[in-house]
Amino acid sequence: MNVTRPNRRRIDDIIGWSTAAVVVLGLVFLLLPLLVTSVMAFDERSFLGPMPPPGFSLHWFVRFFSQTYFLVGLRTSLLVAIVACSISLAAGAAAALFLDRTQFWGRGVVLATFLSPLVVPPVVIGFSLLLFLAQIGVTWGLGRLVVGHVIITLPYAIRTALASLAGIDRRLEEAALNLGATEARVLWTVTLPLIRTGLISGAIFAFAVSLDDVAVSSFLTDPTTYTLPVALVSSMRATFDLTIAAASVLLIGVTVVLMFILDKAVGFDRLIGRGMFGR
Amino acid sequence: MTDTVELTDVSKHYGPLVAVNRLSFTVSPGETIALLGPSGCGKTTTLRLIAGFETPDTGTLRLAGEDVARKRPYERSIGLLFQHYALFPHMSVADNIAYGLRHRGFPRQDIPRLVAEMLALVKLSDKAAQRPGQMSGGQQQRVALARALATQPKVVLLDEPLSALDAKLRQELRVELKQVLASVRATTIVVTHDQEEAMSLAERIIVMNHGAIAQQGTPDEIYSRPNSRFVAEFMGRSNWFAGRISGQSGAGGLTFATASGITLRIPAPAQPHPAEVDVCIRPERIDLAWGTEAAEAAAVAPNINQVAGRVAGAALLGADRQFLVELVGGDRIVASLPNRLRSVPAEGEPVSVCFAAEDCIVVPSGV
Numbered sequence: 013m014n015v016t017r018p019n020r021r022r023i024d025d026i027i028g029w030s031t032a033a034v035v036v037l038g039l040v041f042l043l044l045p046l047l048v049t050s051v052m053a054f055d056e057r058s059f060l061g062p063m064p065p066p067g068f069s070l071h072w073f074v075r076f077f078s079q080t081y082f083l084v085g086l087r088t089s090l091l092v093a094i095v096a097c098s099i100s101l102a103a104g105a106a107a108a109l110f111l112d113r114t115q116f117w118g119r120g121v122v123l124a125t126f127l128s129p130l131v132v133p134p135v136v137i138g139f140s141l142l143l144f145l146a147q148i149g150v151t152w153g154l155g156r157l158v159v160g161h162v163i164i165t166l167p168y169a170i171r172t173a174l175a176s177l178a179g180i181d182r183r184l185e186e187a188a189l190n191l192g193a194t195e196a197r198v199l200w201t202v203t204l205p206l207i208r209t210g211l212i213s214g215a216i217f218a219f220a221v222s223l224d225d226v227a228v229s230s231f232l233t234d235p236t237t238y239t240l241p242v243a244l245v246s247s248m249r250a251t252f253d254l255t256i257a258a259a260s261v262l263l264i265g266v267t268v269v270l271m272f273i274l275d276k277a278v279g280f281d282r283l284i285g286r287g288m289f290g291r
Numbered sequence: 292m293t294d295t296v297e298l299t300d301v302s303k304h305y306g307p308l309v310a311v312n313r314l315s316f317t318v319s320p321g322e323t324i325a326l327l328g329p330s331g332c333g334k335t336t337t338l339r340l341i342a343g344f345e346t347p348d349t350g351t352l353r354l355a356g357e358d359v360a361r362k363r364p365y366e367r368s369i370g371l372l373f374q375h376y377a378l379f380p381h382m383s384v385a386d387n388i389a390y391g392l393r394h395r396g397f398p399r400q401d402i403p404r405l406v407a408e409m410l411a412l413v414k415l416s417d418k419a420a421q422r423p424g425q426m427s428g429g430q431q432q433r434v435a436l437a438r439a440l441a442t443q444p445k446v447v448l449l450d451e452p453l454s455a456l457d458a459k460l461r462q463e464l465r466v467e468l469k470q471v472l473a474s475v476r477a478t479t480i481v482v483t484h485d486q487e488e489a490m491s492l493a494e495r496i497i498v499m500n501h502g503a504i505a506q507q508g509t510p511d512e513i514y515s516r517p518n519s520r521f522v523a524e525f526m527g528r529s530n531w532f533a534g535r536i537s538g539q540s541g542a543g544g545l546t547f548a549t550a551s552g553i554t555l556r557i558p559a560p561a562q563p564h565p566a567e568v569d570v571c572i573r574p575e576r577i578d579l580a581w582g583t584e585a586a587e588a589a590a591v592a593p594n595i596n597q598v599a600g601r602v603a604g605a606a607l608l609g610a611d612r613q614f615l616v617e618l619v620g621g622d623r624i625v626a627s628l629p630n631r632l633r634s635v636p637a638e639g640e641p642v643s644v645c646f647a648a649e650d651c652i653v654v655p656s657g658v
Binding site for chain 2: 183186187189190191193202206
């Protein structure tokens with residue numbers, strides 16, 4: 013046995029080093045483009061030049077905030093995100109409670125349907141929704157956007173709510189029933205407080221998804237109601253300049269702040285590891 | 292006076308599994324009983340039926356004369372101490388105890404006083420503002436007990452009350468638990484798989500097996516006069532001889548021939564019995580005689596069984612010393628002597644195993 017040991021150790025070493033290499037490579041590909049964008053957003057030149065910029069200035073940000081086209085988009089984005097996330101949070105919590113508490117034939121199908129926006133291409137969702145809403149006569153832009161964003165954020169709300177429900181001890185609810193609380197009061201005084209962090213993290217995740225969406229939103233906008241990412245994409249077609257980089261830095265900033273809040277509130281491992289993919 | 296708890300022919304199935312099978316028993320006011328049995332015997336299901344978390348398939352369940360089989364848990368006046376306490380982690384100790392008082396409609400202005408009384412009862416008055424997560428297991432157990440007793444329920448159910456604690460703490464808290472229960476004079480049902488817990492807490496023990504009652508009686512009756520091999524083995528360490536009854540001995544006793552060729556004197560069983568029986572002797576009822584004592588022991592009273600053997604192993608367990616003795620017929624038995632004796636037989640030394648005929652437990656063979 014001793015003879016083979018050095019060989020086996022070398023294989024282990026190789027596996028160890030290659031995993032580390034994959035991690036580093038992944039980080040580079042994830043972070044480098046963001047880094048380039050962030051640097052270029054502060055470029056002092058008035059045109060799109062090669063890296064690195066000769067000097068730094070905030071003039072692209074000034075340009076962004078001076079264009080009402082972008083500001084209208086930003087306002088719509090925030091409004092849609094807040095409304096859609098509130099609806100997703102409430103609906104997601106209710107659906108998760110029902111799915112967690114009942115066993116019925118087809119439960120898996122119902123759950124898969126709720127989570128399907130995670131796998132169905134957003135273009136398909138956007139186009140189908142546009143077609144459907146046109147058929148039933150909904151032409152109100154803001155309403156269409158809210159409906160679309162509820163659909164794409166609901167899976168995140170349900171997933172995190174289900175994960176937190178799975179994590180609570182059912183005996184706590186039995187204890188509350190035993191102490192004289194009705195089912196509704198158990199929900200209010202025990203269940204909801206215990207899954208609160210899960211609900212908050214789901215809502216923040218949903219908010220980030222809603223804020224960043226382009227594919228679904230681009231089908232549902234109308235000439236006066238459009239979200240910021242949609243505005244960025246269409247302005248990029250017209251004039252490709254670094255205003256978009258400045259807007260991207262703003263979006264990255266919002267996301268970083270949200271993630272920071274999340275990490276402080278619930279811990280990142282719990283959110284990514286269990287909340288999103290685990291159960 | 293009506294019984295506080297009355298189960299009649301209660302059954303509960305989970306699919307093909309019969310968890311509780313036509314179970315009937317009563318608990319009188321103020322009495323403490325134990326439901327004792329191995330896991331899967333139906334004792335936990337019985338507790339959940341009484342608490343209202345499960346509904347019986349058949350049978351009636353009365354609390355103080357009222358049929359509650361279809362009532363919700365919050366419609367029954369029952370205090371429950373959960374095995375792992377189930378304290379609300381997001382509430383302070385005081386809020387945990389007040390929870391039942393608030394939801395059972397106690398006057399708002401009385402609640403702080405009642406909470407303070409319960410905290411004093413379990414000696415945790417200084418911990419009111421703490422969260423359960425900051426407390427030790429023993430303290431959590433006392434908070435859970437205070438929470439269960441705060442609403443002065445008609446019946447208190449204790450689910451494995453001490454099993455989550457380590458052995459040393461368990462003994463302390465057992466005494467404390469008994470005092471607290473006695474001071475509130477609650478009708479109590481203890482559900483446990485630990486026969487020591489059952490014997491020390493309960494006035495009456497119901498031993499359960501396969502969803503039904505195997506035997507019920509006082510701790511003494513159950514321990515000293517088990518009606519089956521299952522109960523005898525469950526209640527404590529035991530040495531078994533298989534064989535058949537071979538005849539009468541003096542003074543109303545019988546003689547018993549073991550399969551290994553030893554003849555023992557045994558008491559006559561109270562019930563009619565088959566010829567094939569199992570005979571059991573508890574380790575602590577056995578005396579060992581060795582050296583010159585062995586010769587003296589040979590002359591003792593006729594109701595003492597005496598079998599020659601040899602010490603095959605010995606172990607000191609602190610308060611007791613255990614000896615593994617190989618008898619002449621090849622049977623091996625365990626004898627337990629108090630660790631008080633100045634000299635003990637050495638390993639390999641011939642000994643004489645002595646036990647009184649009346650200490651032998653006789654049960655039908657194979658049951």
